[in-house]
Amino acid sequence: MAKRRKVGNLLALAVLSYLTQGPTHPYDLGRTLRAHGDDRSIKFTHGSLYMVFQQLEKAGFVAPVETGRAGLRPERTVYAMTDAGRRELRDWLRELVAEPEHEYPxxxxxxxxxxxxxxxxxxxxxxxxxxxxxxxxxxxxxxxxxxxxxxxxxxxxxxxxxxxxxxxxxxxxxxxxxxxxxxxxxxxxxxxxxxxx
The missing domain is CATH 1.10.287 (Helix Hairpins)
Known part of the structure; x- marks a missing residue:
């Protein structure tokens, strides 16, 4: 049976997975997801990506590591995965791979x-x-x-x-x-x- 997650959006799982490669900013991650064709598997917008980062931070799965501003651009926060985030990623992936779930196509x-x-x-x-x-x-x-x-x-x-x-x-x-x-x-x-x- 599927476990109730603090953040249950599958976009959050993708974020955690990509953060294993190192800290990133939500906008940059959105470009990476599209460049890798992940938008074929996970539906998202830049707004939903920012919201997922906020949810992951609130759950303790990611933490800001750097905030900066380049020129006239808005302030940008770079996030890294926490140890709790690593545990959540592995646990969630194990569940998704092993447990079939009824879907509603x-x-x-x-x-x-x-x-x-x-x-x-x-x-x-x-x-x-x-x-x-x-x-x-x-x-x-x-x-x-x-x-x-x-x-x-x-x-x-x-x-x-x-x-x-x-x-x-x-x-x-x-x-x-x-x-x-x-x-x-x-x-x-x-x-x-x-x-x-």
Whole structure:
């Protein structure tokens, strides 16, 4: 079972992870996250990043080590991870890797309610989704191959490989569902037309 964390936002986990490399300022870390493609895995804005640093400081996981101003720029505070932050990082990562957790993807919600649409419309929408999934798959494969050719260690591409495996699974699922819709067509059409007033 997932432990209740003082700071439960996954962006905080990314912050702690990057702080293992040394102290940094939130703005600089935001640029690093984007440069490393982490914005594909973790949703954030610069404002949310500053807020997470404040939450981590309040929890005792990071501490300011330097504050300065360059020219007319606003004052900048550089943060470092504390010993408590290191323990939290390791404990949290262990939990996320070992413990499966139920998630609520938007597509699953749509599938649970899909019977409200006519089968022909659903089939057309799924074909559109299939085209987009196939394009995402090709793009991800290309990014992985490019990174590997650039001597990026495969360890740093694990999340992309996982994303690719999910795309493979969803592509197979959508193709199978399209076949089932053809089988269910007449009963489904009758159910949808019977529910319309």
């Amino acid at each position: 938007r597509f699953v919600t749509a599938l649970s309610l899909i019977g409200a649409l006519p089968p022909d419309e659903v089939a057309a929408l799924l074909r559109t989704r299939l085209d987009r999934l196939t394009a995402h798959h090709a793009s991800s494969r290309q990014e992985i191959d490019k990174a590997l050719a650039g001597d990026v260690h495969p360890l740093f591409l694990v999340e992309e490989e996982y994303r690719l495996a999910l795309l493979d699974t969803e592509i197979r699922f959508v193709r199978d569902l399209l076949g089932k819709i053809a089988e269910w067509h007449s009963a489904w059409s009758a159910a949808v037309s019977g529910g319309q007033s």
